[in-house]
């Protein structure tokens with residue numbers, strides 16, 4: 192699949208300011224693939240709701256592209272979105288379905304080993320939780336609670352291997368905006384993809400995540 196077991200990177204590095212987005216009560220990431228949200232539960236039940244996770248990674252394989260991943264059980268359904276998501280409801284972004292990825296792959300930020308120089312770098316451009324509104328063949332709609340992406344979105348199949356990702360017209364929509372250009376950096380490290388790619392030389396306040 193993604194070969195993440197052979198990757199070095201900052202998959203386990205956590206930004207210190209995580210945990211306050213979207214008003215959710217977020218627990219530690221324990222590898223279970225979900226985010227605990229106790230705020231939705233009456234305290235007396237003792238139950239814990241695990242919301243599906245979403246992540247958007249910026250990745251250069253043969254071309255630089257975004258990967259939109261939405262948790263479904265113990266995998267991340269994945270679409271390659273060449274131009275990335277938009278908060279402008281008038282913008283329709285091509286989303287090419289790709290193989291499901293492991294939950295661990297969605298935690299990865301770093302540089303995949305074993306790829307030619309200048310490729311394989313991945314940043315976590317956004318992440319958070321999702322409420323799935325509809326999930327049927329060829330269509331899934333959901334509410335995102337991320338750092339950059341918020342509110343309703345829909346992924347709709349328009350042809351073989353061709354879906355579109357569109358922002359819903361809701362209070363989180365920002366007509367005319369270009370979130371990818373406005374906020375290019377990783378939500379984990381604060382680095383842009385270019386900085387991460389070149390980043391073995393970039394000092395980052397003492398946090399060098401390479402295992403060497």
Ligand code: MN
Nearest residue numbers: 250252258271
């Ligand atoms: Mn990719």
